Amino acid sequence: MAWELTLHFRSELATIPVVRRLLAHMARMEGGSEEVVQSVEVAMGEVLANAYRHAYREGVGPLQVEVSSDGERLRILVHDDGAPVVDKPAIPRSLPQGTSGRGLYIVGRLMDEAEVINPRRESGGTAVRLVKSLK
Amino acid sequence: MPAPARASGDLFSCHYEETSQGLLIHVSGDIDLGNALTLWCDLRALLERGRPVVVSLRGIRYMDSSGIKVLIEAHRYSTRSGQRFALAEPPKPLRRAIDVLELEKVIPIYPSVEAAVWQTLVYSKTGPPWPGS
Numbered sequence: 337m338a339w340e341l342t343l344h345f346r347s348e349l350a351t352i353p354v355v356r357r358l359l360a361h362m363a364r365m366e367g368g369s370e371e372v373v374q375s376v377e378v379a380m381g382e383v384l385a386n387a388y389r390h391a392y393r394e395g396v397g398p399l400q401v402e403v404s405s406d407g408e409r410l411r412i413l414v415h416d417d418g419a420p421v422v423d424k425p426a427i428p429r430s431l432p433q434g435t436s437g438r439g440l441y442i443v444g445r446l447m448d449e450a451e452v453i454n455p456r457r458e459s460g461g462t463a464v465r466l467v468k469s470l471k
Numbered sequence: 472m473p474a475p476a477r478a479s480g481d482l483f484s485c486h487y488e489e490t491s492q493g494l495l496i497h498v499s500g501d502i503d504l505g506n507a508l509t510l511w512c513d514l515r516a517l518l519e520r521g522r523p524v525v526v527s528l529r530g531i532r533y534m535d536s537s538g539i540k541v542l543i544e545a546h547r548y549s550t551r552s553g554q555r556f557a558l559a560e561p562p563k564p565l566r567r568a569i570d571v572l573e574l575e576k577v578i579p580i581y582p583s584v585e586a587a588v589w590q591t592l593v594y595s596k597t598g599p600p601w602p603g604s
Contacts, residue, residue, distance in 0.1 A: 349505035353482065356533075374564035381535045385504045431573060435543075438572055439536035445571045 340404035347388045347399045347416065355401060356380040359412065366405045368470045375446040376410065376468055382439035383414050383464045390425075391418030391462065409448075410470060415463035425452055482506060484530075485513040492592035493523030493555070495584070499530025502538030511541045518548050523555035525587045534565050539572065546578045559587035 343358070345351045360377035368376070388395055402413040427444040428437045444450045449467035483500030494517055502510055518524060526542070528534075542558060549556035557579040561569055569580065581587035 352503060352505065353501060371563075371567075375567070377533060378535065378564060378568060381503055381533070385535060385537065388504060431571075435540060438539070442536060442568050442571050446567070 338404070338406040340402065343401040343403070345399055345401075346396055347384070347391060348396055349388065351399075352381065352384045352388065355384060359401070359403065359410075362403060362405070363410055363468065363470065366407065366410060366470050368410070368468075372468060372470060376412075379443045379446050379450070379466055379468070380412070380414075382443050383466070386439060386464075387414065387416050387418075387462075391416035393419075405470070408470060410466075410468045412466040412468075413463055414466075415461055417461045419460060427451060483510065485510060487517060490592060492588075493525070494520065495588060495592070496524060496526045497530060498526060498528060499532075501533040502531065502541070503533070503535045504537045507535075507537035507541050510538065511544060514541065514545045515548065518545060518552075518554065521552060521554060523592050524549060525557050525559055525584070525591050527559045527584045527587075528562065528565060529560040529584060531562055531565055534568070536568070536572075539568060539574070543574070543577065555591045557581060557587045557591040559584040 343355065345355060356377050359380045360373050363373045363376040384399070387399055391397055391399070397416060397418060399414065399416050404411045425440070427450045428441040429444065432438055432441055443466070447466045448469050449465070451465050453463050453465050483498065483502055483506055485496065485498050487494050487496040496514070496517060498510065514526070524545075526545070546556050559581045560583055561580065569575065574580065579587075579591070581590065
């Protein structure tokens with residue numbers, strides 16, 4: 337049965353492990369293999385860490401995660417209300433040479449679809465959209 | 472041999488065994504942005520002893536890119552001071568991230584702790600030079 341839900345929380349160091357594990361659990365409940373479950377947890381951890389680092393000046397601010405499943409795919413949208421990113425960071429498609437960008441590169445390699453998209457709201461913010469096949 | 476153990480934070484632990492040849496460090500649990508710095512402090516304190524090191528990753532459940540960055544830093548630190556350094560037995564989820572980041576081109580990584588200990592702590596004393604050295 338298809339479903340969708342939204343999580344609201346603050347981008348604190350303590351919420352990152354809770355939310356990434358929740359999403360991994362959702363992938364498991366939807367029939368994802370251990371590889372799928374682990375990939376979802378890794379990708380979520382990286383995206384949330386990125387939001388923690390870049391979205392808000394003090395590191396802490398509101399985050400929303402929209403999740404939906406149709407039994408075939410898990411679709412995830414992580415968005416913040418932080419300052420709009422002028423130079424929109426992309427998901428690197430090749431291995432970054434420096435130390436930055438490695439987390440998002442892993443996300444791109446583990447997910448079926450991953451992109452930093454235009455803010456959902458006019459007030460700003462950054463959003464990351466992920467899709468992972470459950471089969 | 473009793474292993475000095477110490478829990479760091481809620482999610483992970485770092486303890487070690489000291490042998491006549493070097494240190495075998497066991498890191499386990501979850502490593503992310505929230506405790507990567509603690510891991511780095513733990514590892515650096517051990518690296519400062521100047522001995523060959525094997526880090527066993529067998530007990531890692533989850534490690535993000537902040538944790539991987541710490542492993543890269545630890546390897547760099549060791550190389551600069553001429554110490555041998557290797558990683559051992561990364562579990563599957565971490566193995567995937569290691570492969571994606573092509574970490575094996577930079578750090579020696581062994582599929583088993585035994586092989587890593589043999590190559591890094593034992594064999595290296597009498598055998599051929601460290602690969603890439």
